[in-house]
Amino acid sequence: MTSAELEAAWAGDEGAFASLMSPFLRELHVHCYRITGSVDDADDVLQEVLLAAWKGLRGFSGRSSLRTWLYRIATNCSLNLLRDRSRRARPAPLPPFDPPTPSDLFDQPHFQPYPDAWVNELDPAAQAIARESVELAFVLALQRMPPRQAAVLMLCDVLDFTVSEAAEMLSIGKSAAKGLLQRARAGRPSSPPQATEAAQWDIARRFAEAFSRDDIDALVGLLTDQCWLAMPPATERYVGRTAVEGFLRASAAGRPGGSYALSAARAGGRPAFVCYLDGRARGLLIIEPTWDGSKIASIMRILDDGFHRHLGAPDLLE
Template sequence: MSETVTADPTPDLALARHGDDAAFGRLVAPLRRELHAHCYRMLGSAHDADDALQDALLRAWRALAGFEGRSTLRTWLYTVATRTCLDLVQARGRRALPVDLGPASERVVTGDVPVTEVAWLGPWPDEPGARLEQRESVELAFVAALQHLPGNQRAALVLFEVLGFSAAEIAATMDTSTASVNSALQRARKLVAEKVPSASQQRSLREIDDARLRDVVTGYSSALERGDADALVALLTDDVTWSMPPMAHWYAGRASVDAFVRAVPAAGSCGAWRHLPVGANGQPAVASYRRPPDAPPDAPHTAWSIDVLTLRGDRIAAVTSFIGAEHHARFGLPASLP
């Protein structure tokens, strides 16, 4: 990781090179969030992104004496983070959504049993004030599509399309040739184009006004809280999908989702719901809290899932319910609601 010298030493960089860890912390602090997002795109898991970023910054700290300013510190840190992620991709494999594993369920499945042998894709909490391109680059369809790419193609596409690296810079980052990078980009673009809708969620959200968006999110939440399956199904597109990682089964089409909604989340036997609006993966989402049907009326609703909504126009085209209280903690949400 050594580079040739150019003159751009900041005081903190000079201090950090001589072992001042506080100076190193000040250098990387403004870049932590974007580096974490980069690791999430590469790995499909905020938890894995934690591990990758921690490891990458440790590697960078140990190798900082070899950073001599040929590139910016930001570019160098992205190089370290990318190589760290590639090591994790090789060690841990890719993450999946239920739609990646098999066909949609033909009947409603009850008695849910989590599938623990699958590494599941996870949600990403939105950053307030994030730019359009930042939100677009963590949309669920895009991150899920990246998981189908080999590590080198995944890295090349993210570095080129999201971060604006040149093919030559990517070649240096990945220790390969420019020709290999261009070939990886070509293959990666083809696969991603097959899996990602032509209209991004950011484009879809711009086409409806804020009031209508609030109506859709509120309508989804209130319909579940009332157990009103008709109102919920009225918000859906004809080809809607509903999945619930870590459950392997999923539903496709309005009729199948209608049957699922009536039998499970909108049924009294499922318990009572409360919701909080959140933002996840650059998309509208709600945090779901559930009180079991056998709980006392004054019992709290406990964290259940983060439901990420994919819109087409002003209708919901997909619901991805990431089940698990650990997601609420990631979003800075309480573990229960009174």
């Protein structure tokens, strides 16, 4: 940022404003995603952040850095969205078959994984931190924290802001911010060891081959005893190999249009596949391999027929 750019933006120069914002766009989007757990919601929040920054730029005094000022806006816009989201349900498509009774509820109907390719747009120093903090299990755990706890945890432990800076961003006292951070750290999930990239893609390949043939016996052989399956925005969850097997068999038997074709992708730090039925994109599959890559610990099916566009995948599969 140069003083000339800032003065031009103050004077209403949209090009200068865009130049000021450009270095921060991806990292702000990642931050909004961590708090909301949704790529689509992060898109919406980032637009609100830019609008608020444009309207409020004359109020930016320079007492903090421009980055800190933008993170304050982004954090509060994200928390506002979460408050508004609690009053609106996200409708789930009805399955074209009669599914078995679920084991329990999946409490994150808005959840979407973050495309790995977008993390690569960050500068190299930020990529490793961002990859860990957008991993599937970590973001799901964040969504189950009280929102302000999750926000303080992200600001302090991921982005290295001080407790005082986080408190100022949230317009709360330093003691309150410190207490939120302590409780968030107590509930922060540990990062278990991960299978190597080669091992993850080996079991992903075997999963894809069995899934695209509707070979349920082969699929079940890849699952752990405690494997679970969820399908946001649907709120049903199937827990345990037997329950997951029951759903997979019902889906294969009752699905119109034949079997799926799968196109490899990567999201949430995990192997993923864009699903195509009759050549048309029909959502996303993500698998969570065990630490040694020998089995599959969870399957998530994103029931959003437009999500593949975030991954740069085509609408139609030749």
